[in-house]
Amino acid sequence: MTVQVVSRVEVSSSLDDTLIGHYYPNRAPLQPVPFQKLPPGSIEPQGWLLGQLRSQINGLNGKLWEISDYLVYEQCGWVDPTKSAWEELPYWLRGFADLGFVTGDQNVLTLAYRWIDGILSSQQSDGWFGPNALRTSLEGGPDLWPAMPLLHAFRSFYEYTNDVRVIPFLLKYFQFINQQPIDVFSRGWSYTRWSDNMDTIIWLYNRTTDTNWLLDLIKKIHSNSANWLTSIPTWHNVNIAQGFREPAIYSLVVNPFDPRFIQATYDDYQIVMNQYGQFSGGGFAGDENCRVGYGDPRQGFETCGIVEFMYSFEILTRITGDGIWSDRCETLAFNTFPATFDPFVARTTHYITCANCIQLDDQVKSQQQFENNFAMLSYKPGIHQYRCCPHNHGMGWPYYAEEAWLATYDGGLCASLYVSSEVTALVGPNDGIQVTIIEETDYPFDGNIQFRFQLPTSIQFKLYLRIPYWCKQAPILSLNGNILFNEITPNNGSYLIIDRLWINNDVLSLTLPLSLRIKTWISNSNSVSLSYGPLTFSLGISEQYNRIGGTDDWPEFEVISKSNWNYGLITTNTNEWLIKRKKKKNSCENPFTMDTVPLNLEVRARRILEWKADSQNVIGLLPQSPVHSQEPDEILTLIPMGAARLRMTSFPTIAQ
Numbered sequence: 133m134t135v136q137v138v139s140r141v142e143v144s145s146s147l148d149d150t151l152i153g154h155y156y157p158n159r160a161p162l163q164p165v166p167f168q169k170l171p172p173g174s175i176e177p178q179g180w181l182l183g184q185l186r187s188q189i190n191g192l193n194g195k196l197w198e199i200s201d202y203l204v205y206e207q208c209g210w211v212d213p214t215k216s217a218w219e220e221l222p223y224w225l226r227g228f229a230d231l232g233f234v235t236g237d238q239n240v241l242t243l244a245y246r247w248i249d250g251i252l253s254s255q256q257s258d259g260w261f262g263p264n265a266l267r268t269s270l271e272g273g274p275d276l277w278p279a280m281p282l283l284h285a286f287r288s289f290y291e292y293t294n295d296v297r298v299i300p301f302l303l304k305y306f307q308f309i310n311q312q313p314i315d316v317f318s319r320g321w322s323y324t325r326w327s328d329n330m331d332t333i334i335w336l337y338n339r340t341t342d343t344n345w346l347l348d349l350i351k352k353i354h355s356n357s358a359n360w361l362t363s364i365p366t367w368h369n370v371n372i373a374q375g376f377r378e379p380a381i382y383s384l385v386v387n388p389f390d391p392r393f394i395q396a397t398y399d400d401y402q403i404v405m406n407q408y409g410q411f412s413g414g415g416f417a418g419d420e421n422c423r424v425g426y427g428d429p430r431q432g433f434e435t436c437g438i439v440e441f442m443y444s445f446e447i448l449t450r451i452t453g454d455g456i457w458s459d460r461c462e463t464l465a466f467n468t469f470p471a472t473f474d475p476f477v478a479r480t481t482h483y484i485t486c487a488n489c490i491q492l493d494d495q496v497k498s499q500q501q502f503e504n505n506f507a508m509l510s511y512k513p514g515i516h517q518y519r520c521c522p523h524n525h526g527m528g529w530p531y532y533a534e535e536a537w538l539a540t541y542d543g544g545l546c547a548s549l550y551v552s553s554e555v556t557a558l559v560g561p562n563d564g565i566q567v568t569i570i571e572e573t574d575y576p577f578d579g580n581i582q583f584r585f586q587l588p589t590s591i592q593f594k595l596y597l598r599i600p601y602w603c604k605q606a607p608i609l610s611l612n613g614n615i616l617f618n619e620i621t622p623n624n625g626s627y628l629i630i631d632r633l634w635i636n637n638d639v640l641s642l643t644l645p646l647s648l649r650i651k652t653w654i655s656n657s658n659s660v661s662l663s664y665g666p667l668t669f670s671l672g673i674s675e676q677y678n679r680i681g682g683t684d685d686w687p688e689f690e691v692i693s694k695s696n697w698n699y700g701l702i703t704t705n706t707n708e709w710l711i712k713r714k715k716k717k718n719s720c721e722n723p724f725t726m727d728t729v730p731l732n733l734e735v736r737a738r739r740i741l742e743w744k745a746d747s748q749n750v751i752g753l754l755p756q757s758p759v760h761s762q763e764p765d766e767i768l769t770l771i772p773m774g775a776a777r778l779r780m781t782s783f784p785t786i787a788q
């Protein structure tokens with residue numbers, strides 16, 4: 133047995149031909165990638181993630197078809213091309229179908245199959261599918277954007293069912309695209325979002341033969357669509373969240389390998405975050421487009437942007453073998469995504485979620501606080517008010533569950549996003565042997581993770597464990613009670629690789645030491661935020677939910693603060709800061725509510741009386757720290773920010 137530490141996972145050039153991974157490795161001449169996605173159904177989520185998915189089944193995504201007029205089967209242009217339709221059904225079905233695949237819920241699956249059957253059978257002789265009106269809706273040419281999310285649903289459907297209709301359908305559709313004049317690639321929303329289809333074309337290439345034309349199509353798309361290689365071609369938040377991965381995806385068809393492309397994706401991310409992502413939570417200030425001078429943590433990030441960014445990070449982990457992308461995915465998933473829903477039944481969302489926010493109301497903010505001039509903060513089903521987000525958010529948790537475990541290029545498995553789950557997958561050389569690993573943990577609220585191996589026979593394979601960037605102390609790895617590894621690993625993401633002849637009932641334990649960190653955001657007025665492992669803490673502002681409309685089944689809420697929020701932290705006594713832990717009631721409980729969140733933190737602070745909300749109840753811009761205050765010291769309780777809908781996560785500091 134060996135234990136190795138690597139800063140990122142790279143495909144070894146001396147690879148044995150019998151070890152190329154069991155889950156559709158990239159076919160030559162594509163560049164190889166270190167991680168392969170397992171088909172949905174391979175991973176059974178447990179614990180809080182299963183709780184989120186069950187809530188989703190009965191929540192906004194799972195029941196949206198009951199109230200959204202975009203999702204009326206008989207009226208929808210995606211099954212009857214004479215009718216109209218655009219992105220709403222594709223957005224919704226992408227999340228809803230995978231919700232069925234990861235949970236196995238029969239009601240969800242039945243409805244998803246009905247839609248997929250209807251859409252697959254509506255394809256026309258030239259390969260086009262969907263509303264006829266979209267054939268000519270962009271300068272006389274086709275609008276190719278709204279079909280892109282549907283293709284993801286078809287991919288998952290194929291991986292889950294092996295349905296023989298999917299591959300010919302996709303080949304015929306991409307032949308249609310391949311015959312379009314090149315102007316088409318620079319039009320509409322698809323201009324900056326083509327990496328969605330590039331990723332699907334690579335998926336299709338790996339499952340077909342004699343399809344080199346697909347690689348030529350990717351090159352044609354890349355040459356004629358937005359330039360993400362040397363520029364940020366759009367400052368629209370969702371376009372960025374989807375589009376910045378384009379160079380990394382395109383790098384897979386560039387042969388010989390050219391590092392400039394993957395580097396461009398790293399650079400694009402950094403450019404955006406350096407300018408607009410200078411606060412905790414993993415998102416950036418894009419309350420439609422990013423605007424120069426609007427980077428305060430009171431700015432918002434669209435719900436669509438959140439789930440698209442998470443998905444990009446999941447894809448980039450697989451392409452780059454760099455755990456920093458999984459770290460970034462966790463940051464968004466734990467700190468920002470849960471607050472996009474109400475804490476009760478998750479039947480409402482809002483358009484934007486902000487790191488600092490003291491009121492979620494239904495009033496237009498007319499003083500340019502946010503770019504959009506419609507009300508974006510209150511919790512609603514929002515079918516017409518928020519339109520894209522209620523339909524698009526559904527992929528967030530199902531995709532997260534599908535990426536918790538990854539197959540590796542050398543026939544092993546990687547625990548990529550830590551969560552209680554059970555994975556069943558092929559490992560080892562040649563055709564492989566199916567094994568099951570049960571992962572038990574309260575992560576991210578606890579750093580202990582246990583893996584129990586259920587094997588039909590002893591088998592040698594590599595298990596990859598991600599060590600997050602925030603893990604500054606030595607992780608402890610032990611096998612059947614004996615310590616295997618206990619050393620500090622390199623910063624900014626590492627992997628432990630355990631190569632062993634695994635034996636049935638082996639138990640491997642990993643402890644990631646959680647510790648409190650303080651981060652200063654120099655460009656945001658020297659404010660600070662406090663994190664513990666992947667969780668950031670927020671002031672637990674008392675939240676009053678007022679019903680403002682809707683029905684009993686589909687209520688709408690505003691949220692008003694009932695306690696003071698304008699505090700600065702006293703940071704000279706951080707050794708007094710104490711994490712307190714309370715017991716969860718059951719393992720599937722939603723931990724992302726004020727009542728159920730299992731951790732809190734007490735800190736010393738003082739009020740800053742001059743820091744106020746504006747006349748429209750939007751929190752004032754951060755004052756420059758350190759701030760003088762003559763107010764008395766108070767002990768504040770902070771909670772993980774994912775559980776706070778009203779939230780103060782970037783704090784001023786008090787001058788001492």
Ligand SMILES: [Zn+2]
Pocket residue numbers: 434435436437518519520521522524
């Ligand atoms: Zn949206």
